[in-house]
Amino acid sequence: MPEKTAQPEEQPDAPGGSGAIERVLIGQHPAIVKLRALIAKVALGDVTVLITGESGVGKEVVARAIHSLSPRRARPFVPVNCAAIPRDLLESEMFGHERGAFTGASGSRQGLFNAASGGTIFLDEIGEMPMDLQAKLLRVLEDGEVRSVGSDRAVKVDVRVIAASNHDLASSVRKGTFREDLFYRLQVVPIVVPPLRERRSDIPILVDHFLGLIAARGGGRQITVSREAMVHLWSYDWPGNVRELENMVERLAILCDDSVIDTPVLPPILISGPRPPVIEIPANLPAAGINLRMIVREIEGRYINQALKQTGGNKQAAAKLLGLKRTTFDDKLRRCGVIAPGGTDDKEEP
Ligand SMILES: Nc1ncnc2c1ncn2[C@@H]1O[C@H](COP(=O)(O)OP(=O)(O)OP(=O)(O)O)[C@@H](O)[C@H]1O
Ligand SMILES: [Mg+2]
Structure with missing residues (x-):
């Protein structure tokens, strides 16, 4: 895809200036501080980025942060969940289709690559993309052109591609379910978002952040967490990562008495201590x-x-x-x- 040059005069101010990324990608753990620095760096160019990490670690937060710090930020950010769109529709969703291209295609339709023109397309759960479509995506990345279904004409597109996967794509390559050439083409810059249990010191910071959001929504009732309850939140392994923590904080904020989240309102799973090996x-x-x-x-x-x-x-x-x-x-x-x-x-x- 052609390199896009920065055009500062066309861009609005970054939301909140240089500190904006600290307000969306919360955390002080060294891994997160490093991640923010990497995001700021890759945002400037147009390189393809592959973000990996367990479910709920914040891959979409990272993708949006890259877009919002990039020269493309005034243009659309278009997320596509490759796992949620039926396989036989994914190609026409991504690249569009011509009238009569398949049964039911009564008119032509633009694809999401066109909708993202000048901006960023976020291909989430890319590991779920069927092999034949992987080949087509590779061609788009190499040539910067898309061909809609039923058309023999390729059209230039100016779109930055960010992809994400919550499983190890290298092992999918070994298993033969993901194209090796596409894997290397995607991960020009690989970004790995660590699971929450590997950055536990961020748990209290994230809890405060989510409680702050709840207070702002609910007219200022600031909820706090008792020391003992925080120890439990800290010790839990959070298999669903930041999303699980966020949902838990929402739930505890509703259940707690006197604006304090204390141990009795915690569900048993949070207070069961270290789990024995299976x-x-x-x-x-x-x-x-x-x-x-x-x-x-x-x-x-x-x-x-x-x-x-x-x-x-x-x-x-x-x-x-x-x-x-x-x-x-x-x-x-x-x-x-x-x-x-x-x-x-x-x-x-x-
Ligand atoms: N560092 C963070 N700071 C603030 N909020 C975060 C952070 N990481 C994740 N979140 C929040 O956690 C939730 C999950 O994040 P996100 O959707 O980006 O995860 P994901 O890795 O894309 O998950 P999935 O694999 O399930 O698609 C979102 O509500 C997001 O705002
Ligand atoms: Mg996601």
Whole structure:
């Protein structure tokens, strides 16, 4: 794609000036500070960027930040979720189609590449793109031209491409489900957004940020988090990353009393402490034998967690679901290392 030269006179002020990126990509962890510096650098050119990271880490935040700091910021940012669009529609969504190109194409239609003209297209979940379309995208990246479905004419487009994936595309290349040439063409600049559990020091900062947004929306009722509750938020592994934390803060802000989020309102999953390693449950007794006690504990733990999830943390209802008396349930809860609010964590020796 042709390199676009910066045209400062056509651009509005960056939203909020140079400090703007600190207000959208929150965090003080060295990995995030480095990430912001990298974003500011890649924003200036037109190189293709591949953003990878687990679900909810902030890949779209990064993509939008690159666009909003780039000379293209006055032009559209067009996100395309490759996993959400049916496979047979994706090509015409991206590149448009001519009248009669396929059954039901009663008129011609512009594609999203055209809609993003002069701006940035964000190809999210690119790993889900079918192989034949990957070949077409590669040609677009190499030639800077798109060909709409049913047309034999290629048209120049001036669009910057940012792609994202929440799984390792290199392993998709090894498995043969992602084109190697496209992989290298996309990741001219690879950006890896680390999971939240690898930057725990940002958890309190993000919690404050989300509580600030809630206060601004709700007319100023500033909610705080008790020290103990913050320790739990800090210790949890956040498999859903920043999105999970954001949703949790929203939920806790509704549940808490007196504008303070304290341990009793935290769901059991947040106060269960470090999770034991997953134990395999073999269908048949292996020759080497098993540790029956550990396996029974594992099965109990799994069902207890599921019961608590299904009942939104209501222990009485969870005990009933498992056909247990409440006292037996509480006892098992403690043995599995799930600390009930206000309870203890006296674990039985293995
Ligand atoms: N560093 C951050 N500062 C502030 N908000 C953030 C940050 N990272 C993520 N978020 C917020 O978390 C949510 C998830 O972020 P985003 O949609 O960018 O994640 P993602 O990696 O694209 O997720 P997915 O893989 O599920 O598409 C959004 O509401 C976003 O605003
Ligand atoms: Mg996303």
